[in-house]
Amino acid sequence: MNNQIDCDIRQSLDKISSRMRRDYNESLREINLYVGQDNLLCRLWESDGITQMQLCEHLKCEPPTVTNMVKSLEQNGFISRKRDQQDARVMRIYLTEKGRDLQASVKLKWKQQQDKLLHSFSPEERLALRDVMDRMERNLY
Amino acid sequence: MNNQIDCDIRQSLDKISSRMRRDYNESLREINLYVGQDNLLCRLWESDGITQMQLCEHLKCEPPTVTNMVKSLEQNGFISRKRDQQDARVMRIYLTEKGRDLQASVKLKWKQQQDKLLHSFSPEERLALRDVMDRMERNLY
DNA sequence: GTGATACATTTAGTCTGCTAAATATATTTT
């Protein structure tokens, strides 16, 4: 209950997430994606044709980040960009066939990563953890 | 206990850590540091004059990452680099006065971030969380 | 309808990360 414990949790979370990110990125390289791009694609699997601003909101990142991600994904043929007809300021992002096809393999990778992280956690423990995570998340806002 | 819950934990962790990282980086800007540099400095506060390879191991990152971080920290006057006398391949990193002085303010920021994240968590809950984090960490290796 | 303001995106430049390949110094093998 001293500072030592407090300090470790902060750093622990940091270690876990950076390790996950690293492993996950490595795994995604098999299907020619980088970590983060999967989330952007996921947004499109749920609602194809949304704007870059909407992507920003969902991904909780800034406009220049989306510009760069979108540029890279377009160059690799996973998405295409079209200017909105009504509002010429807006860019709408659409999945290509290639981008659509990634859904199954990405979701499998999510599951694999999840299984590794929570290996040996019972269903009850997972529910409790879910609850704790939500509390932490709320604390950050 | 279905896939939905599993999936959320993976993503939750990701959200929490990226949000923390973002907030933390913003907070560190007040003392002219970027997120990650605090950890490198922390290593030096504990053992000044270690080599870049030792920093790699502690920070769990690759040599080029350390090269860049060290270069930036040197340019901002927080550390200095000296070639080892015995082995001319190795670079030893030393804190400057300016780097040494940051210790107190960084540790305060750690505490503040920790307090925010775990606000409303009882000591018992923190201990339990500590345990859960360790289990997850072990699962990733 | 012109001018001010708001909004979406891009550009330029910074950081932490990474990999692959180059460089420099040490050590080991033959």
Place this chain on the structure above:
DNA sequence: AAAATATATTTAGCAGACTAAATGTATCAC
């Protein structure tokens, strides 16, 4: 002693993420 190998670091180039400033387009007020 020369060649091969190992080790430490750097360089170059890519990714996500950021800020600040520029560009292009809409809208709103007068």
